[in-house]
Amino acid sequence: MKFQLLSDIDTVRRGWPLGRVRPASWPDSAAPGVPDRPSNLGWARAEPVRTLRWMIQRGLSLPFTKLMTDPHVEGRDWLRQMDRPAILASNHVSHADTQILLYALPDGAREKTVVAAAADYWYRRPWLGRVVGLWLNTFPFSRTGGAREVLHSASELLKSGWNLLYYAEGTRSTDGRLGTFMPGLGHLANQTRSPVVPMHIKGSHRVMPKGRAFPLPAPVEVRIGKPLSLGPGEDSRAFTGRVESAVRELSAGSRKPEVVGTWIERWEASRPPNRSRSARHRIG
Template sequence: MSRFLSETVDDVRTMARGWRWGRRSQVPRSAEAYVPPAQATVFDTDWARTPAARAVREVAQKGVLEPLLASQVRRHVEGIEVLDRVDGPVIFVANHASHLDTPLILLALPDEWRRRTAVAAAADYFFDTWWRAVGSAAVFNTFPIDRRGGAMAATPGAVLDDGWNLVIYPEGTRSRDGWVGRFQLGAAFLAIQHRVPVVPIAHRGTYAAMPRGQDWPSRGRRQLTIRFGEPLWPGEQESPRELTPRIRAAVAELIDEDRTTWWEARRRAAVGSTPDPSGPDSAPWRRIWEQTTPPTAPTATGKRLRAWRH
């Protein structure tokens, strides 16, 4: 018995000496960690465009969302008359800096356009849980897209073929500092494939009002502006790589117009000197600081409000 206990104690001591206390166990370099393959989440949103869902969405948008937004921010819309020159469907393409962008677009549209507009939303964000998927689809008529550079899903094309307008943010995500990022090719691809026009849209002030990482608009009813540009029709032989820069340039021109005047923006566009919407090559804090000026006239004290939270 004593021999058994002695051998057991020796075994425990040997094991204790070999254990890497407080550190991870050693793994051979040749061993590769097992990563289960990502499973695509399929969420059907066809129900969101049925008559019953549309009736619920009308109440949510006009009865709840619009008065709520009006209580938190001040809105100014320019260029909406361009929609008189198209019959639809169209692809609305906008810069993306805030969760305020989508309700701002939808509530700026005439009712007959708003009721026939669907919004492309990131599958890995808005459709990662059932309750978020149902909520966004019901209120904003969203459908999932893969923003990781995968093949274009069939849903956007099917929605266009059914006569619905689309809202697409070609940057793929909200800007981290309010400036405009690189445009992906998806919107241009859809416009060319389905022979529909692109209506460029520019927001200003949404980053200052509710930047990324903030879940409610800043206090003070900040000024937001949204500008609609002239429809862009794809050329006969134009490729997505050629159309995409044209769309981004139109958005940049609208941003410049909002900062200056219609005439100044047209003059700069004519000579190719429209300011780059990606912003200056400066320190991150400076880029954020410059974008937090809301598009509004100076206050009575001559100062502008700034939002420092990021």
Template sequence: MLALITRQLVAPMARLVYRPVVEGRHHVPRRGPVILASNHLSFIDSMVIPLVAPRPVTFLAKAEYFDRRRTRWFFSAFNAVPVRRGNHRVAQASLDAALEVLEGGGAFGVYPEGTRSRDGRLYRGRTGVGWLALTSRVPVVPVGLTGTEEIQPVGAKLPRVRRVTVRFGAPITFGPEYGEAGQARARRRVTDEIMDRIAELSGQERATVYNERGIDTIPG
């Protein structure tokens, strides 16, 4: 209910103030489970995507955001799931939480880079998104964000008014021919294909290495 109220009240205001450019919104299925896989430039990304998507989107978020009064309300309103930083066991618990959202017919947002880019490049995707796509066998909609790093730059306390662009690409489906989630090669293949599609939408320079690990979303 809180998420619905937030969308009804905040979304029109945000569109009026920030005037986002939204392309390919029709690519996001209105019903049924779907993964939205996006590049990650700013803390604000997990608010921008749900505000312009045609349906509610759930993201994982650092549990620390829920410890701060200033950010707790926002992340709760956007159906974010809190996750503590930790080891492989915590990472798998994050994936299981994402799978639960999808099994319930929801839309789940993921940043395959694992944490936001601090230099604007698109980093190599971690294979958690590949595991999730192969395990759930649901469509993956690639998303390319540009300009969000100008709204909430790293270290900035308050958001700025800047125009952003959100591009939703055509859904990708990964059938049995891609392999199983337990196969490392299959997870890598799926993840790389998703990252290629994100790069086409965002226009970012590609980095051949992983970004610094973090849990702004699913760790792979």
């Protein structure tokens, strides 16, 4: 009975009317070397786990993200226009980043996105690795060694039709500033010939700063830029630098300066002026 229920939910997840499967988000022919069927790259990308994750995201994670951060997202159309898997390269300032960035993606892209998660942090405890694998569709990404093996795993995921959310700095910023991108991003793009979509998230370090276990409400901005591809004769390091520059440009184009103060003061300052005045009028 339970498996029949999951099967029915999966049918709904894939699209209406019942019995007609929604077309895949990315055509298999789009990426070079894509196998006829996706490779078996782990339980987190197999059924019924994919359907369970869809239920968790739709029923809990996405509404909670909206409630806590009310993300302002720019540039979703760049992803809607894409017809092949891509590397989503973002800055990294908070444990809240991944869920907020997934919220920012169009539905079809979100369901086909895998997240590179630091193996030495998220997978040192088996139960924690299972939780983030189920919830966020992660795979272990080593920051301390085994680069060739990690690159191979990431390549297989891209060639099998998955987008890859990749934090190119390799660690979280402690103050919200953008760090230097690691060269692995360019190597991965070069090996797979995948486009890279620059992304920038702002404000999430106030939602869940480094060292904090639970989130606080704070407004967040996500900006998505034009996809980039390696140019003729461009080497991996130069391309990594070009992606970093694109993310910095997204950062510089933020809607408004960041507000300082307590989280309540920041939240109040983020309200539209007419809402703040009407609220004060009602109280008075």
